[in-house]
Amino acid sequence: MIKYILLGYLKYQPMTGYDLKQSLDHSVSHFWHAHHSQIYTTLRKLDNDGLVSSEIIPQQGSPDRRLYTITAAGQQEMESWINQPMTHISLLKEEYLVRLFFSAERNPQEVIAELILQIKLHEEKLQVFYQLQHHLENNARKEHPEFERDIHFWLFTLKMGLSFEEMYIQWLNNTLHEIQNM
Amino acid sequence: MIKYILLGYLKYQPMTGYDLKQSLDHSVSHFWHAHHSQIYTTLRKLDNDGLVSSEIIPQQGSPDRRLYTITAAGQQEMESWINQPMTHISLLKEEYLVRLFFSAERNPQEVIAELILQIKLHEEKLQVFYQLQHHLENNARKEHPEFERDIHFWLFTLKMGLSFEEMYIQWLNNTLHEIQNM
DNA sequence: ACCTCCATGTAAACTGTTACATGATTCA
DNA sequence: TGAATCATGTAACAGTTTACATGGAGGT
Numbered sequence: 140m141i142k143y144i145l146l147g148y149l150k151y152q153p154m155t156g157y158d159l160k161q162s163l164d165h166s167v168s169h170f171w172h173a174h175h176s177q178i179y180t181t182l183r184k185l186d187n188d189g190l191v192s193s194e195i196i197p198q199q200g201s202p203d204r205r206l207y208t209i210t211a212a213g214q215q216e217m218e219s220w221i222n223q224p225m226t227h228i229s230l231l232k233e234e235y236l237v238r239l240f241f242s243a244e245r246n247p248q249e250v251i252a253e254l255i256l257q258i259k260l261h262e263e264k265l266q267v268f269y270q271l272q273h274h275l276e277n278n279a280r281k282e283h284p285e286f287e288r289d290i291h292f293w294l295f296t297l298k299m300g301l302s303f304e305e306m307y308i309q310w311l312n313n314t315l316h317e318i319q320n321m
Numbered sequence: 322m323i324k325y326i327l328l329g330y331l332k333y334q335p336m337t338g339y340d341l342k343q344s345l346d347h348s349v350s351h352f353w354h355a356h357h358s359q360i361y362t363t364l365r366k367l368d369n370d371g372l373v374s375s376e377i378i379p380q381q382g383s384p385d386r387r388l389y390t391i392t393a394a395g396q397q398e399m400e401s402w403i404n405q406p407m408t409h410i411s412l413l414k415e416e417y418l419v420r421l422f423f424s425a426e427r428n429p430q431e432v433i434a435e436l437i438l439q440i441k442l443h444e445e446k447l448q449v450f451y452q453l454q455h456h457l458e459n460n461a462r463k464e465h466p467e468f469e470r471d472i473h474f475w476l477f478t479l480k481m482g483l484s485f486e487e488m489y490i491q492w493l494n495n496t497l498h499e500i501q502n503m
Numbered sequence: 504a505c506c507t508c509c510a511t512g513t514a515a516a517c518t519g520t521t522a523c524a525t526g527a528t529t530c531a
Numbered sequence: 532t533g534a535a536t537c538a539t540g541t542a543a544c545a546g547t548t549t550a551c552a553t554g555g556a557g558g559t
Contacts, residue, residue, distance in 0.1 A: 143423075172414075229417060231353075232322075241474075
């Protein structure tokens with residue numbers, strides 16, 4: 140998957156591994172994250188496979204930057220992937236739910252403390268989503284009118300992150316109250 | 322993670338790899354799934370580490386069953402894990418969102434067709450959740466009153482799966498309408 | 504005749520995380 | 532003085548998926 144995210148980004152413009160990491164952290168990371176180590180190694184593999192090309196840009200004082208550019212083969216690979224419709228749904232992996240599932244015998248006060256911490260963390264995340272949404276709807280749209288259509292699609296995915304957090308927080312609060320009244 | 326799921330189940334009763342796979346598929350699989358190959362290999366590792374013990378139950382006509390029982394060390398390992406509160410939140414990995422994020426240049430009709438298919442798949446999943454909830458709230462509760470408290474916790478996690486699917490379907494429908502009106 | 508269920512496993516490949524490793528610049 | 536940012540990489544490990552492999556029993 141990370142392969143297609145990198146190709147998708149490089150379709151917009153040539154970028155370095157570092158740039159890509161920054162960009163991902165502020166966009167797709169909410170539904171697909173990656174460490175820099177994985178990004179650098181995947182870029183090398185894409186280069187070996189001819190899906191991207193790279194050129195070294197010398198720097199003084201810091202390591203040379205390696206700028207990656209998508210090739211025609213890379214564009215085709217990306218398009219072939221995105222045009223092949225997805226016929227399954229993704230499966231969640233939610234560690235907290237595993238913990239709650241097996242929490243019946245735990246000390247209720249500790250379960251409640253953990254719930255309250257989860258609520259706090261998810262509320263912080265929700266705030267980040269609101270800020271991102273504000274930024275996309277205002278700044279980005281005005282500064283890059285040529286990306287109007289793309290921004291629509293980015294906002295769709297952001298809206299999903301937002302709805303997820305809102306739903307999750309509500310569910311956590313309901314669960315908290317039910318446990319307190321048990 | 323799968324290690325703790327297996328230990329958590331084995332705390333209720335001794336089980337075989339096959340039993341565990343069946344049980345997981347009808348419970349935690351909605352927030353943490355595993356293939357049988359991973360379950361069998363993890364059980365072997367738990368056995369080697371002394372967290373479970375196993376005995377072979379001969380069968381006629383089919384392979385012997387290997388019944389796993391949690392050990393005192395296994396119980397302690399599980400309790401130590403569950404009592405150490407989680408101080409982060411899980412990160413989503415949603416392939417469909419990656420696809421939508423990069424879909425601005427796709428043929429709108431294909432994007433719409435994919436959206437409609439996703440709606441159908443998520444609605445089917447939602448129905449499964451409703452049935453599971455009905456089963457837990459009625460049959461399971463009456464047949465196993467000794468698990469009353471555990472069932473409460475299982476229902477919490479089920480409620481989350483249900484809310485997630487309801488939210489997701491609503492988001493998909495909104496996105497569909499917005500794309501149709503673009 | 505074919506499918507599903509029971510029941511177990513191994514091997515290879517792939518994906519992802521954590522830790523190690525370096526070093527200049529800028530800001531508080 | 533210490534932290535953050537820029538900038539890249541490798542290595543070891545852990546976790547996960549896919550494919551291969553077998554074979555009887557019971558139902559349609």
